[in-house]
Amino acid sequence: MSEHWEIYADWNPWHGCTKISPGCKYCYVYRQDTMYSNERSSSECRKTANFNLPVKRKRDKSWKLAGGKLVFTCFTSDFLLRDADPWRPECWQMMKQRSDLWFYFFTKRIDRFMECVPADWGDGYPNVIVGCTVENQEMADYRLPIFLSLPIQHKSIIASPLISAINLTQYLDETIEEVSVGGESGVEARPCNYDWVLSLREQCVARGIPFRFHQTGAHFIKYGKMYRVKRCHQLSQAHKANIDYKIGKYLVPETVKFEWKESDYHD
Numbered sequence: 296m297s298e299h300w301e302i303y304a305d306w307n308p309w310h311g312c313t314k315i316s317p318g319c320k321y322c323y324v325y326r327q328d329t330m331y332s333n334e335r336s337s338s339e340c341r342k343t344a345n346f347n348l349p350v351k352r353k354r355d356k357s358w359k360l361a362g363g364k365l366v367f368t369c370f371t372s373d374f375l376l377r378d379a380d381p382w383r384p385e386c387w388q389m390m391k392q393r394s395d396l397w398f399y400f401f402t403k404r405i406d407r408f409m410e411c412v413p414a415d416w417g418d419g420y421p422n423v424i425v426g427c428t429v430e431n432q433e434m435a436d437y438r439l440p441i442f443l444s445l446p447i448q449h450k451s452i453i454a455s456p457l458i459s460a461i462n463l464t465q466y467l468d469e470t471i472e473e474v475s476v477g478g479e480s481g482v483e484a485r486p487c488n489y490d491w492v493l494s495l496r497e498q499c500v501a502r503g504i505p506f507r508f509h510q511t512g513a514h515f516i517k518y519g520k521m522y523r524v525k526r527c528h529q530l531s532q533a534h535k536a537n538i539d540y541k542i543g544k545y546l547v548p549e550t551v552k553f554e555w556k557e558s559d560y561h562d
């Protein structure tokens with residue numbers, strides 16, 4: 296996969312977040328801040344120096360972020376965090392202006408979505424993909440009915456960190472473009488059971504919905520045995536399981552039309 300990393304970019308307009316659900320318990324933002332001895336509290340949300348990255352230009356006036364990239368947006372916070380309400384309108388404007396980029400954000404605050412979108416949102420900006428995060432059945436049952444009702448052109452479900460078995464069947468309609476599953480990382484990570492992963496895969500295959508197993512997590516149970524997986528191997532070990540379904544070689548939802556062919560998919 297490494298030869299394709301150039302199509303990805305990160306944009307973190309703000310940093311810091313507050314914990315709101317069980318999946319937040321060992322939040323990687325907090326862990327990374329501790330690791331890098333960040334003196335400011337992880338719960339204190341602040342704008343970053345890269346706030347306007349999508350509209351930054353190089354000396355030759357070309358965009359710093361070349362067109363066609365998939366931009367992972369706000370991965371050191373939650374894009375719908377209330378503390379960021381004053382800054383978000385400007386972000387929407389940048390997303391709209393850079394219609395040549397795809398912006399992909401995950402959120403645990405999907406219940407705030409309609410109070411966060413701009414006036415011209417309509418059916419959704421075509422270049423914005425929203426991932427609704429669910430870590431257990433309770434959160435799936437709360438967030439996904441809301442998610443399904445929202446005007447968003449590209450929707451994915453992020454079952455991560457997966458901390459229990461989840462039945463998504465009733466939520467897998469034709470508007471869901473991908474289900475992406477992963478275990479928790481970090482020394483205190485709660486275990487992820489491969490049976491839960493396979494069950495989610497089965498549910499997706501039954502509905503023809505693209506499925507991706509993106510990381511094992513640090514404590515991975517497979518066929519009754521617990522494995523400790525180093526951070527550096529968690530993505531590659533998941534990939535080696537070779538259970539992705541209808542995912543292209545660029546590891547993005549099926550509807551993101553980069554230049555790939557039908558032959559890039561495997562069942």
Ligand code: SF4
Pocket residue numbers: 312313314315316318319322323324371372373403
């Ligand atoms: S919502 Fe995401 S970024 Fe915010 S505390 Fe929870 S896990 Fe961390």
